[in-house]
Amino acid sequence: MSVSRVQFLRRRQQKRGATMFIVVLVITLLSALGMFAVRSAGLATLASGFDRQMTQTHYVTEYGIYTLVADVSNKPNVYYQQMVTTDPGKKTTSCVGYGQVLGATCMKVGLADLEQFVVQKHNPKNKVFRTSKVSGYKTVEAGSLGPRELEGDWKIELTDLHGLAWPVAGYDNTPGSGARPQFVIMTVSAEGMVRPKQKTKNKWDTGSATAASIESSRAHVIFNVYK
Numbered sequence: 644m645s646v647s648r649v650q651f652l653r654r655r656q657q658k659r660g661a662t663m664f665i666v667v668l669v670i671t672l673l674s675a676l677g678m679f680a681v682r683s684a685g686l687a688t689l690a691s692g693f694d695r696q697m698t699q700t701h702y703v704t705e706y707g708i709y710t711l712v713a714d715v716s717n718k719p720n721v722y723y724q725q726m727v728t729t730d731p732g733k734k735t736t737s738c739v740g741y742g743q744v745l746g747a748t749c750m751k752v753g754l755a756d757l758e759q760f761v762v763q764k765h766n767p768k769n770k771v772f773r774t775s776k777v778s779g780y781k782t783v784e785a786g787s788l789g790p791r792e793l794e795g796d797w798k799i800e801l802t803d804l805h806g807l808a809w810p811v812a813g814y815d816n817t818p819g820s821g822a823r824p825q826f827v828i829m830t831v832s833a834e835g836m837v838r839p840k841q842k843t844k845n846k847w848d849t850g851s852a853t854a855a856s857i858e859s860s861r862a863h864v865i866f867n868v869y870k
Contacts, residue, residue, distance in 0.1 A: 707797035725833030824867035
């Protein structure tokens with residue numbers, strides 16, 4: 644029995660609807676897979692950027708401690724006198740690294756202080772951190788934190804200064820004439836920050852840059868003073 648032309652066209656229209664549904668479904672699935680791939684690649688790039696900034700912050704914090712120790716080694720008596728004579732009750736010099744203890748010692752040191760007295764001691768043009776001159780994200784200056792205008796910062800507190808009951812190994816402890824070193828120990832609490840360049844310099848402000856990262860580190864430093 645032959646099929647009439649009307650029935651043949653009706654069956655073709657029904658099949659055409661099923662074909663369009665399959666095509667739309669395949670396009671939707673492929674679009675979803677493409678969006679997922681783009682999102683995954685973006686998250687991987689974002690995570691690598693955060694990891695880089697975390698590593699930079701870690702070394703910036705360590706750099707602050709090393710720079711401070713270098714300055715203490717050059718003038719230990721200056722730091723000793725400033726710590727024992729600073730009034731910890733003043734709001735401008737009080738530290739958060741100690742509680743209400745008897746004979747508390749406190750001294751705050753920032754990036755500008757160490758840059759002036761250590762890095763720029765022999766050359767005023769020296770900088771702790773160099774800022775890249777961004778020109779189409781192609782220029783990266785040696786010593787900078789990358790192609791973007793990032794800057795590092797320190798906030799360091801010196802607390803818990805007290806003398807040691809024993810000399811450091813390697814020092815001669817036999818009685819003799821002349822000035823003798825007195826060994827003391829202090830706690831260095833450092834916070835390092837990496838953030839985008841901000842308009843106000845030398846200002847510890849985490850609210851001005853949502854991309855700022857901070858790391859805290861603490862060390863005990865032993866040095867000698869002469870009395």
